[in-house]
Amino acid sequence: MQSDRIGSDLSALGWNPHFATAFETLAEPGTVPARIARADLGRYLILCAAGERFAELSGRFRHHAAGPADLPVVGDWVVLRPQVDGPGQIVGLLPRAAAFARKTVGETTEEQLLAANIDTVFLVTGLDANFNLRRIERYLTATWESGGNPVVVLNKADLATDLESQLAETRAIAMGVPVVAISALDADHLDALAPWLTPGATVVLLGSSGVGKSTLTNALLGAARQEIGATREVDAKGRHTTTSRELVVLPSGALLIDTPGMRELQLWGEESSLDQVFPEILALVSGCRFHDCAHESEPGCAVRAALEEGRLEPERVQAWRKLQRELTRLELRRDVRARINEKAKWKQIAQAKKTHPKAQRWR
Ligand SMILES: Nc1nc2c(ncn2[C@@H]2O[C@H](COP(=O)(O)OP(=O)(O)OP(=O)(O)O)[C@@H](O)[C@H]2O)c(=O)[nH]1
Ligand SMILES: [Mg+2]
Ligand SMILES: [Zn+2]
Known part of the structure; x- marks a missing residue:
């Protein structure tokens, strides 16, 4: 349980006046604000003033959700109706301040939100064979689109063959974005990340599988909470140790979201x-x-x-x-998709008019 560290102060979970205002307009009697810590196939782990709870979507919420973007993701603030026994009911979703998105893997043209209400994005790269400037540019592009602030975290400094030039090359493409080199295995290095890990700040870790996101999460937590992958060839396929995105409360007071490594980050944005x-x-x-x-x-x-x-x-x-x-x-x-949707909508209206010739009167 993380509840002992949260207490009753919502600001410890990243709550701010922006969310408070949104909550006021959406809240119903008997509801409270809660933050999504994990989302697993319709089952949610949430953090609220009372601590850690399980929750699910209310029937009404599910009915009104038009698409995947309307469903809560890790980091989201929701309107929760606590239940005396059984999981709480999620009845509303507060507007997001910033959210990291990618295009879903595969051929569909759909947005997939990876984390919401983030302040900072740690783009984690290994200083071993994983090091790739072009990938960093890609992640930077997605981060600027998200509204969060990027920090390039070069991990596994202990394995770097040429740390100084790798740092210089990264700084040259980072265009003023902070770049820090650390080893997650060395506790003395963690201070370099302290400027972003402030109380109530939300930070998401993103990067390929095996770069050390969970190792870093555990090091910052001071506890072996996240499962760590075995050392292996960086280009080995098919092994992802972390399987779900999870928000944890750090001793520093920051909220850290560990995520499963991405094989590819397809852009979603402008x-x-x-x-x-x-x-x-x-x-x-x-x-x-x-x-x-x-x-x-x-x-x-x-x-x-x-x-x-x-x-x-x-x-x-x-x-x-x-x-x-x-x-x-x-x-x-x-x-193209928008045009298809538009066509379908008009077809539906035309159909409705045919079956109900007086349909216009309804509007
Ligand atoms: N040498 C060295 N090894 C590290 C460092 N950080 C992590 N590792 C090792 O890298 C391997 C993968 O670490 P994880 O933390 O599981 O990587 P991850 O990014 O969480 O991977 P996924 O959950 O699959 O996305 C483990 O064997 C870690 O011990 C580091 O700074 N130096
Ligand atoms: Mg992991
Ligand atoms: Zn030109």
Whole structure:
């Protein structure tokens, strides 16, 4: 139980006036605010002023949820109706302050929320064979889109073959985002993360499987709570030690969300989220002759000119193009889906009018 550390003070769980205002408009008599600590197939572990409880969605809530984005995820604040016996009933969801999302794995064009109401995102990378600048750029893009603040955490510093140059390379692409190198196995290193682990602050750990997110969680907790994976080849497929996202209360007073490692992070967001990751390219784009320049073979392209003159890193331009293509594709697919939904809606209305010719009168 985490309840002993929470007490009755909701601010220890990240509650703030923004949520309080939202709660006032949604609350019904007999309900209380609660925060989702874990979501498992319709069963929720929640934290509230009274401590840790299990909860489930009320029938009415389930009925009104239009899609996956309406369902609570770890970090969400909900309106809870406690029950004398049995799990509490979740009857409402408070608007999210920030949320980390990705496109669902596979071909469907759907958003998957990984964590809500986060202040900071620790992007964890291993300084072993896992180290990959392009992946860090991808995670940074998703983080700017989330509304949380990124911190690049380079873990396994003890295994680094060239720590200084790896740090320098990361700082060069991080564009002012803090970069810290630590070893989760070394308790003395944890202080480097203290600036973000303040009371009531919510931090989510994201990164590939095996980079040490759960090791870090346990180290910060000072307890062996999360299961740790065995050491193995970094590119070994199919083994994810952590299987569900979980919010824990740290002794520092911060709320930390450990997550299962991701094999791929497909972006979900707008092209504009790239602006903060590739500012040096953005600064050039306005100098292109054509405002819709694709920076491929158009005459007067400022990006190509800078590349040719060696003022831009080719890897950065390639990475930018790749992420941009992904986001453009996503936008197109979202448009198509929106049109299909729109069509279906009109078809439904037309159908309703046919069966109920006076349907217009209802509105
Ligand atoms: N040498 C070294 N090993 C580490 C460090 N941090 C974690 N490890 C090891 O890396 C392996 C994987 O650690 P986990 O904490 O399970 O990794 P994870 O990111 O939680 O993995 P998933 O839950 O699968 O996403 C374990 O064997 C850890 O002991 C570190 O700083 N240095
Ligand atoms: Mg883990
Ligand atoms: Zn151009």
